[in-house]
Amino acid sequence: MIKIGIIGCGKIAMVRHIPEYAENPNCELVAxxxxxxxKAVKCAEEYGGKAYETIEDLLNSDVDAVSVCVANADHASVTIQALKAGKHVLCEKPMATNLEDSIEMVKTAKEMGKFLMIGQNQRLAKAHVKAREIIARGEMGRVISFQTNFCHPGPEGWTGKKDSWFYDRKVAAFGVMADLGVHKTDLIHYLTGEKIVNTIAQLETIDKKLPDGRPIEVDDNAFAIYTLESGAVGTLHVSWTNYGEENNSTIIYMEGGTIRCYDDEEYSLLVEKKDGSVEKFALDLLTSNKEQTSGGRTSTGVIDAFVDSILTNTPPSISGESVLDTMKVIFANEESAKKLSNVKII
Ligand SMILES: NC(=O)c1ccc[n+]([C@@H]2O[C@H](COP(=O)([O-])OP(=O)(O)OC[C@H]3O[C@@H](n4cnc5c(N)ncnc54)[C@H](O)[C@@H]3O)[C@@H](O)[C@H]2O)c1
Structure with a gap:
């Protein structure tokens, strides 16, 4: 039985990590x-295990692995501390707030011989897994273009607070680009199997205000035009100001037709072929903020994958190392937006 500790007992721990560990028969929530x-006491009361007064005490205990669910600014330091204490780590996205820290996390995991997984759960959504398979088979030819979106009403719908830390640059590092853009940038890498080699990005604060009426400190809308290794070009739009229905769709335009992921209410995957035929797949719901904040329970598969990886001593597929290319693009987007010009990613 794998012994699990939770560091950071906030929203994502409560709605995703803790319940998904609790349902996994191969692990036990102990810390x-x-x-x-x-907040830690409340979790221990509800799920069993012990609430620790310090992170050192938790890491000195016999836990095998931890989930790092703290705010963005502390992902790297807490992850590195846990790895150095000999624990496997599942760290929430965004992996870190700068590239040096991201690299250090990967290096520490290697040195300690421990697994580092990042919570890029969009890679496990069933329509994305199937779309990747179809693209990799090659029968639809090459990717020409794409359009990926993640637009919802913003973190206050998630945290219930109007002045959440997600709006504080020191804690969040940056806004919707790091929060949602990291998911969809990683997804483009995952679906196409190609690297993003060039970006032109724009990060804007258009609408969100703090309770005192000042604009929030970080971007509430972010846009990027990405070029892939093959020359395919596509767009990313992520937003915290979509006050209508969440848009979590990705459309891949290929030589042989169009693949639509989570763009249709009934079918999570539509494959529209050039000859006019359409393959329709009703695979799953994408785990959404709306669903999770209303008590819904679509499992992301992230926790099961992490536990499996430890149990079978197999490196996690969503390893820290596999997310480094995505982090490079996220930081390049920030640079591009500041310089008002394109940035090449090497
Ligand atoms: N994978 C996803 O789709 C997804 C969804 C939501 C949130 N997240 C990520 O999860 C992380 C947490 O987000 P959240 O919405 O749960 O925020 P939250 O504010 O609800 O929870 C964070 C918790 O961590 C605690 N905390 C902060 N810094 C700490 C530290 N250094 N040591 C110990 N405790 C600390 C806070 O007191 C709080 O209880 C963020 O990085 C966020 O980007 C990922």
Whole structure:
């Protein structure tokens, strides 16, 4: 039985990590730590295990692995501390707030012989897995273009607070580009099997205000035009100001037709062929903020994959190393937006 500790007992821990560990028969939730101790106590009362007063005490215990669910600014330091204490780590996205820290996390995992997995759950959504398979088979030819979107009403719909840390540059590092853009940038790498080699990005704060009426400190809308290794060019739009229905869609335009992921209410995957035929797949729901905040329970598969990887001593497919290319693009987007010009990613 794998012993699990949770570091950061906030929203994502409560709606995803903790319940998904609790349902996995191969692990046991034994330890909780949160900066505000009462939150850790609440978790221990509900799920069993012990609430620790310090992170050191938790890491000195016999836990095998931890989930790092703290705010963005502390992902790297907490992950590195846990790896150095000999624990496997599942760290939430965005992996870190700069490239040096991201690389250091990967290096530390290697040195310690421990697994580092990142919570890029979009790679496990069934329509994405199937779309990747279809693209890799090659029968639809090459990717010409794409359009990926992740647009919802913003973190206050998730946290219930109007002045959430997601709006504080020191803690969040940057806004919707790091929060949602990291998912869809990673997804483009995953679906196409290609690297993004050039970006032109624009990061804007258009609408979101703090409770005192000042604009938030980070981007609430972010746009990028990505070029892939093959020369395919596509767009990313991520937004915290979509006050209508969530848009979590990705459309891949190929020589042989169009693949639509989560673009249709009934069919999570549509494959529209050039000859006019359409293959329709009703595979799953994408785990959405709306669904999770209303108590819905679509499993992301992230926790099961992490536990499996430890159990079978197999490196996780969503390894820290596999997310480095995505982080490079995210930081290049910030640079591009500042310079008002394109940035090549090497
Ligand atoms: N994979 C996804 O789709 C997804 C979805 C939502 C959130 N997230 C990520 O999960 C992380 C947490 O987000 P959240 O929505 O749960 O935020 P949250 O504010 O609800 O929870 C964070 C918790 O961590 C605690 N904390 C902060 N820094 C700490 C530290 N250094 N040590 C111990 N405890 C600390 C806070 O007290 C809080 O309880 C973020 O990085 C976010 O980007 C990922």
């Amino acid at each position: 909780f730590y949160n900066r505000t101790h009462s």
